[in-house]
Structure formats: C-alpha cells, structure tokens
Amino acid sequence: MPAHENIIAALKKAVIDFKMDDCKDAALKALSHGVDPAFAIMNGLEEGMKRVGVLYDTNEYFVPEVLMSADALYAGLKILRPHMKKESDVSKGTIVIGSVRGDVHDIGKNLVKVMFDTAGWQVHDLGVDVPIEKFVEKQIKVNADILVLSAMMTTTMMEMKKIISKVRSKRPECLIMIGGAPVTCDIAALFGADGFAASAGTVITETLKMIARSNKNKILKYESVI
Numbered sequence: 001m002p003a004h005e006n007i008i009a010a011l012k013k014a015v016i017d018f019k020m021d022d023c024k025d026a027a028l029k030a031l032s033h034g035v036d037p038a039f040a041i042m043n044g045l046e047e048g049m050k051r052v053g054v055l056y057d058t059n060e061y062f063v064p065e066v067l068m069s070a071d072a073l074y075a076g077l078k079i080l081r082p083h084m085k086k087e088s089d090v091s092k093g094t095i096v097i098g099s100v101r102g103d104v105h106d107i108g109k110n111l112v113k114v115m116f117d118t119a120g121w122q123v124h125d126l127g128v129d130v131p132i133e134k135f136v137e138k139q140i141k142v143n144a145d146i147l148v149l150s151a152m153m154t155t156t157m158m159e160m161k162k163i164i165s166k167v168r169s170k171r172p173e174c175l176i177m178i179g180g181a182p183v184t185c186d187i188a189a190l191f192g193a194d195g196f197a198a199s200a201g202t203v204i205t206e207t208l209k210m211i212a213r214s215n216k217n218k219i220l221k222y223e224s225v226i
C-alpha cells in the first residue's frame, strides 16, 4: 500500500480508536510526506468520524467514546488545518455560519467552515445552539452574502425553516445554504433555502452553483421589467 494510503488509514483508525496522540502523529506524518491536508482531513479524519457514527448508531459506541473520537479528530485537524493552502487572498465575500438552536453537533459544521475559509470567504462562526435572532442580527451586522446553517438532528432541523423565513423578510438578498445529516435537497427546497450540499467536500462547488443561479434569476427579473 503506497505510503500516503497508510497515513490516511492511520488517521482514520486513530479517530475510530479515539487515540489522540496517534492522530497527532499521523497528521504530522501526513505533512512530512506531502499529503494534501484537505485530502487527509476528508479521507482520514472525516471518514473515521463517519465510522464512529455507524458504531454509535449500532450501540457499539456511546456518548463518551464519541466525544473522545471527536477530540482525536480535532487534535488532527488542529495540525492539518493551518497547512491548507488558501485559494486566494482576495475575499470572495462574507458568510455567517452556525449550528441551529438546540443542536450542539459541530464537527460537520467546522469542516464546512474550513472549506469556506480556505476558499477565500470571510467567515463569522456563531458556534452551536445559535438562537434565530443571533443569526438574523449577525448577517445584517456583517452584511453577509451567505448564511450557512447546520443541523444534525431531525428535531433541530425544523429551526432552519423559521430562520430562512425570518432572514428573507429582513434581507432577501442574503443567500442561504443548509446541510447536515438529516437534511436533503428536497428538504432544502421545501424550507426555501437557496442551496444544499451533502458534505464539506461538495459545499464550495454547490455554493458557486447557488450564486450563479441567483445571478441568473436577477438577470431574468431585470429583463422581465425592461
């Protein structure tokens, strides 16, 4: 097995076995072997946490193991993140991101945040369990181009619908991208979101498509009135 595959496998295993030191060692090894940090994060750390998700769902892991795995993932991310190459220094725009009220899951949200940051967006992270008002106020205050919402539970996901209609009434020009394990493309359409992506790996591509769609709609609207 080529060296970098061993390293990716070691990153994944360290998250699954919630071995923080092993995760740090594998992350440092990834850097010294020239493995692309983004590739290591998504194929090592994220895949490891997805496996932990399955072990949790099958009652082989419980909250303590899951939290220790999350700690190992974050230890690896802390080493790899600073080495991700910023696409450009010119800001692509401003986003506000957060996990909705009642939801403290942040691993997925933080991986999505890393992608926006690396791709050149100015990121305002409101953290987890964020009340609607805070999303509304912040996106107005920083004149956000995009509001990015994360929810990991079917229960908390319903908050997104309320946030979208509130933000629409205040600042219709702010685009809204949503995601998280229970969220689907159909749900995003139902809630009136402008965009959806299934993972951190696809969020930037889907965001650029969302912006292109909204620009096209603006042109169509303009053409219809002239």
Ligand code: B12
Residues within 6 Å of the ligand: 046, 049, 050, 052, 053, 054, 056, 057, 063, 066, 067, 070, 102, 103, 104, 105, 106, 107, 108, 109, 111, 112, 148, 149, 150, 151, 152, 153, 154, 155, 177, 178, 179, 180, 181, 182, 196, 197, 198, 199, 200, 201, 203
């Ligand atoms: C880790 C975890 C926890 C950890 C969170 C640690 C942390 N720092 O985040 C802890 C232990 C705290 C926890 C607590 C609970 N959890 Co929990 N948790 C999980 C677990 C095992 C893994 C989630 C995870 O991080 N996956 C790895 C990441 C990388 O993947 P991801 O989150 O899906 O994110 C990716 C995509 O979804 C997407 N994405 C995510 N957000 C966004 C946002 C945007 C805009 C976009 C575009 C994309 C996007 O991109 C991400 C990266 O590619 C899942 C099981 C599962 N199968 O998902 C249960 C799960 C989400 N939890 C669940 C539950 C019920 C709970 C608890 C209520 C349990 C309890 N009784 O206490 C509490 C609730 C806490 C709260 N109020 O939020 C349920 C939710 C069921 C439901 N209703 O939908 C799940 C599905 C487990 C289960 N099958 O029952 N949990």
